[in-house]
Amino acid sequence: MSTEEKIQQIPLDLLIPSPGNRRIGGFDPDKLQQLADSIKTVGVQQPIVVRPNGQSKDEIVAGYEIVAGERRWKAARIAGLLDIPAVIRNLDDVTVIKIQTIENLQREDIHPLDEAAGYARLVEQAGYDVELIAQEVGRSASYVYQRLKLQDLVPKARDMLVGGSITAGHAILIARLQPKQQEELTTWIKDRSRWESVSVRDLDDWIHRMVLLDLNKAAFKKDDPDLDPTAGPCSTCPKRTGYQPALFADVCNNGKKDYCTDPPCFNGKLAALVQRRRMELKESKEPHLEVVSGYVDYREREHLEKKGVKTEYAWEECRKKDEGAVRCLVVAGDSPGRLTWGRERKQNRYGMPEKTPEEKAKAKAEREAQKAAIARRQQAFDEVIENAAEQLANGEIFLDHDDVLRFLAGHIYNRLWDQHRKKIRKLQEWEFSNDWDKREEELYQKLQAMNQAELRLFILKAVLIGSLEYDNYSSSNLIPLITIGNLFDIDVSELEAEREAALKKYNACMNFDLEDEEEDLE
DSSP: OOOOEEEEEEEGGGEEEOTTOOOTTOOOHHHHHHHHHHHHHHOOOSOEEEEEGGGOSSOOOSSEEEEEOHHHHHHHHHHTOSEEEEEEEOOOHHHHHHHHHHHHHTOTTOOHHHHHHHHHHHHHTSOOOHHHHHHHHTOOHHHHHHHHHGGGOOHHHHHHHHHTSSOHHHHHHHHTSOHHHHHHHHHHHHHHTTTSOOOHHHHHHHHHHHTOEEGGGOSSOTTOSSSSTTTOOGGGOTTBGGGSTTTTHHHHTTTTOOEESOHHHHHHHHHHHHHHHHHHHHHHTOOEEEEEESOOOHHHHHHHHHTTOBOTTTEEEOOTTSTTOEEEEEEEESSTTOEEEEEEOOBOTTSSBOOOHHHHHHHHHHHHHHHHHHHHHHHHHHHHHHHHHHHHHTTOOGGGOHHHHHHHHHHHHHTSOHHHHHHHHHHHTOOOOSOHHHHHHHHHHHHHTOOHHHHHHHHHHHHHGGGGSOOSSOOGGGHHHHHHHHHTTOOOHHHHHHHHHHHHHHHHHHHHHHHHHHHHHO
């Protein structure tokens, strides 16, 4: 490559964008117009970088390929310029990739997918490794690994990132999973987003609960090559977080944690382990039980019980030397395939498993703790009521205290049904964010800005708002509105008639149901 270069004015029509320097979503029209306005005033301050088109091995076209500065070129067109200052360099394809990638990564508005594509070009076409890229762009290796992983997004997740319905933080968490889990996760996000926003923390929590499986707690050994010959041992599997610690730096905890990201494979190995140990116990011809450890869905529980499996309360774990102890194979629940010692529980006179001394002691301790907690609450309640009664008897109106009114207003509001809170917000002309974590603080700020008259009026609205809900069978929701209306000498006779009609309709419905039940009994 020649080091010779020169700067000259090149007609805009002789320039074409580089095919490898695309932007997701294109250029921001507003920012492009701002740059065009600046160019009209002061001109192009920094020359663009171009190379003769003949240097590209992909295509040979007359004119020049824009290596860096496509945004300035577009803005110059909008500004009405005919030419633009350019540095002409003789560059090979690898050098072009380096220049374009490094320049793009210095932009504040670069899209994460463009960034990922740039890193990939450096790896695949320029021979860079992740550590060298991290050094060049001033980022950590973990950051580069995570950006590269965005290229593994399934189409649905990629479209959500391009469309802005998820952020780069969401996308990285999704991209690290297997395609099937990515599809499930994008569906979950879309469904939940209909009624509340999904934060990165929410998504991370869902993945930890529903996808990641702790290999350190698995009943099988990670280096067992025969449990699933097709999948091979977990110790060499790229689907575990410990295989790519830099990509899963937030999960691995400096190598202390290791999770499987492929639940079907993980569960398949657990099933194979159960079958292997079941055969070993049968061949040994020793007494043994198959048991459930921890929670199991009631439908699966019924299925297992029919097969003779002892469920949660029908057996107890014990020591080998304890009376009645036999070998137990956990076939469902926590860590299937685990071998332990246990025994069948004794039945009480009602046919239910008898509690162990430890369980009885624990239940007694919980009852005592509950009694103590209730006693503490009762004492506090009595003191509050006693103090309020004394103030009222002395002519003091403790409800005039601003903080008390704000607390009552907020407490009553939070106890309303969702549709009633929505109506209150509309009456108050309140705008809340979609982030549920922030709504409590937003409500506090709005109540803090109210005076005593506004707080009292707000409490009245909250008490009466349920009366706006129409119900064919219930009349109780009209009671507050009728009662307050009478206090203010408002004619509520029509409401009273409506309440009576609803009450009769409700009673007739109930009597009809009772008659049907009596006929069934006969």
